[in-house]
Amino acid sequence: MSNGFNKPASNILTRTYKHGSIIYFEGDRSDVIYILKAGRVVLTSIKVDTGEEIKENIKLGEFFGVKSAIGHYPREETAQTIGDTTVLVVGRADFEKMMIKNVSLLTKMLRVFSNQLRRIHKMQREILGEGETINPATELFKIGEYYFKSGNLQQAKYAYKRYLEHYPGTKFSDLAMQRIKTIDTGGSNTDFQENAPLESEDDFDSRSGNNVDLTDFSIDNESSSDDSGSQEMHDFFSDDGGDNILGGSSYHKEAIPTRQKDITEMFYEAVSLFSQERYKEALPLFQKILNIKTLKNDSENRIFEKAHFEIGRCYLKLNNIKDAITYLSTMIKKFPRSDNVKNAFLHIGMAFESAGKTDKAKAYYEKVISMEPKDSITKIAMKNLKAI
Amino acid sequence: MIFDDKLFEKFGVEYAPNEIIFCEFEPGNEFYFIQSGQVKIVKIINNAEKTLDILETGEFFGEMAILEEAPRSASVIALGHVKLFRFHRDNFETILHGNPQLAYKLLMIFAKRIYDQKRRLMILLLEEPQLKVMDVFNMLAEQDPHLDLQEAITLKITPAEVSSWAGMQPKDVQKVLNNLNQLGKIELFNDKIIVKNIRDFQRVVTSKRKNLYS
Incomplete structure (x- = not known):
């Protein structure tokens, strides 16, 4: 130097x-x-x-x-x-x-230091066996449980939300969603139920960076057969996120303005109904969110985007294949950079499969399998493809 | 080092008292700088929230997110009303070029952390469980220059924290601690451990470490 x-x-x-x-x-x-x-x-x-x-x-x-x-x-x-x-x-x-x-020297030195630090961390991880002993998803959920039991409900809610957001479709998704609902409806830890023992589980995926080019979706009219889709709980929304600070217009308070709470709550309620398999009741709520004309901030944008995906899943569950495909493809076209794009492709594949269009279903599953990162969605697509 | 309003418009976030800024085990991509107010760093240890540190205006947290996306190692909670700058890893360099003071502060934090983590690595590299536990005590003794190492010393550490530093299962740590206790080398309390003769531990670990290399 x-x-x-x-x-x-x-x-x-x-x-x-x-x-x-x-x-x-x-x-x-x-x-x-x-x-x-x-x-x-x-x-x-x-x-x-x-x-x-x-x-x-x-x-x-x-x-x-x-x-x-x-x-x-x-x-x-x-x-x-x-x-x-x-x-x-x-x-x-x-x-x-x-x-x-001398800022350029300073940043050069910072880079040298951070590389050294990264190397040390890597050696530590190697000795500790890559952190096999703990699963961050389960641990994050446990933090929620700690705050829930100790009555710090807002903190509990934060942890549950982050759990659902970062580790969607993992073991405690249903329970986490249930807890959030309890907190939102003014419940407390008195209706706390003992749940399955917390063990480590390896299904821990992060989905980010899906930047997908769009291929054809032609929508088929037939609908038939039953839906054998995955029960994977879909990720919740977050009220802040990494990407918005890059956007430059991101100043926002964590304190939630009133109207945002409405759309937020509507979404919670709909997702909660969905998880209880009350699809017919969830549907109008998602529809209501889609009808909102003005969105105030990133958080609302994200809910809006997720509602497009959820409504597609809802139609799929109700065996309305045509509407399911319509909404899911609209979502992909409207939000091509969304984290849910890959999942939407998967569900379109499942919709075609339900409709007996195995060729189309195969094509969509193959597309999902080709997309990065390889995560639980990839696994489901592979499983479904094999079963065809 | 307080930044101007223009920067706050772009990167500023505010939190109300008791709000979580980020949570242990969630993935992290951002680091924070405290513009005003206080935050506490906490961890849930043995089913209790333990405050590790309280940070004030002008301090950083979450800076490990600059290096790699790894789950957060602790939670950060607003103590009062706080104003923070939140910077994403991706615009790290741009921010540093505009704010050399911030960059220098990070340089100091990294220098310190390299030492601390290297020291931990030395513990992890020891093979016998008992040596690892002893070396955790040695490390803590080194960190406090006011301790009189000729006398019995009191270390503010719990068995759970010892196991985290040593990278060992809590039950294995407990075994070692019980054994050292029975031998009269240490005294165990809920929130502290008294080491009777730390010089002895230092000697044992140093000589074993030399054998390890040769």
């Missing part, structure tokens, strides 16, 4: 050393940073995992002793000179000033 400074600030000291001098020892505590001005410096350290001795040459103009000085911990290496050597000694405050004036 070249520092790019030729004229040192006034309170930076210059120090000269003879050959073989130690500038600092491993284990020393100090808050100064060095820049090699002339001569040679070798850093000697021990590799944590192998005990190997590592020697590193400092280049002219390069900093050394940075991490331990700014992180306030003992030196991790011994610095020794080779030949007559001159170094600049910089205090923490001066170092900060220098770095702030």
Whole structure:
């Protein structure tokens, strides 16, 4: 890392050393940073995992002793000179000033540090066996349960919502949705029921980055046979999200304005009815959401988008294949970047399958299988395809 | 380091008291900077909410999201009304270029964390359960420069936290702790552990570590 400074600030000291001098020892505590001005410096350290001795040459103009000085911990290496050597000694405050004036060096250093940190994390994970012992989905649900039982209902609701959003279709989806409903209807932990024991489960998918090109959907008129679709609980909405801060217009309060609550609640209610297999009652609620003309923010946009998907599923459950396909394909056309696109393709495939159009069903399942990421939706498509 | 209103319009978010900002185990893509107010960092340990830290104006949290998308390691809850900046990993570099002070602060956080995580790695690399537990105590003793290591020292740590640092199952940690307790090397309490002779633990671990390498 070249520092790019030729004229040192006034309170930076210059120090000269003879050959073989130690500038600092491993284990020393100090808050100064060095820049090699002339001569040679070798850093000697021990590799944590192998005990190997590592020697590193400092280049002219390069900093050394940075991490331990700014992180306030003992030196991790011994610095020794080779030949007559001159170094600049910089205090923490001066170092900060220098770095702030040189942002590209600063970001370069940040990148080096973050790579080191990532490597350390990777080694930790390797030793710990890739975190096999804990399943984040189950753990997140358990946090919801903790807050629910302790009566912190808003916090519980947050955890359940995030669980449904990030780990849709996993073990406790129904229970989480039930809990949210209990909280929303003013229920408390008194109607808490014991549920299945929490075990680790491996079905943990994240769906993001589906950016799909649209292929044909021709809608068939026939509808027949029963729906043997997956019981996968679909993901809920979130009231904030990563992508909206990229949009630039994202300032929003977590405090929910009144009208948003209406659409939010409508959606909750509809999804809840759906999970109780009360499709006929869920349908008009989804329809109502679709009829809303003005959407206020990202959160409402997302509910609006999800309602398109849910109504398609609802029609599928009611064996109205034509409407199911219409709504699902509308959803894909209207929201091609939605996280639900892949799932919508799957359901179109299921709709065609129900209608006995196995060729079309196959084509859609194959499309789903070709889409990234490979997740639980991929698995369902593979299973359905195999069964045809 | 307080940012201006224009930046707040773009990246600002506000939270009411007790609102969760993010939750342990949810995936994280954003890091936060506190513009005003306080937040608490909590973890649910042994069915109780434990406050690990309280952060104030000018501090960061969630910065590990910059490096990789991994589940959050703790929850963050607003203590009072708080104003935060929320930055997505994807525009990390742009933000840093506009805010070198913020970048420097992150550099310090990363430097510290590299050390802490390397230290933890050293614990994980030990093979025997007893050594791992001893080295967790050693690490905690190193972190507090005010401790007199010649005397018995009191470490504010629970068995659950020991198992998390050591990467061991709680029941295995408990076995080791009971054993050390019986030998009179430590005293166990609900919220703290007293180590009678930490120098002894340091010596044992150092010599074993040397053997491990050779």
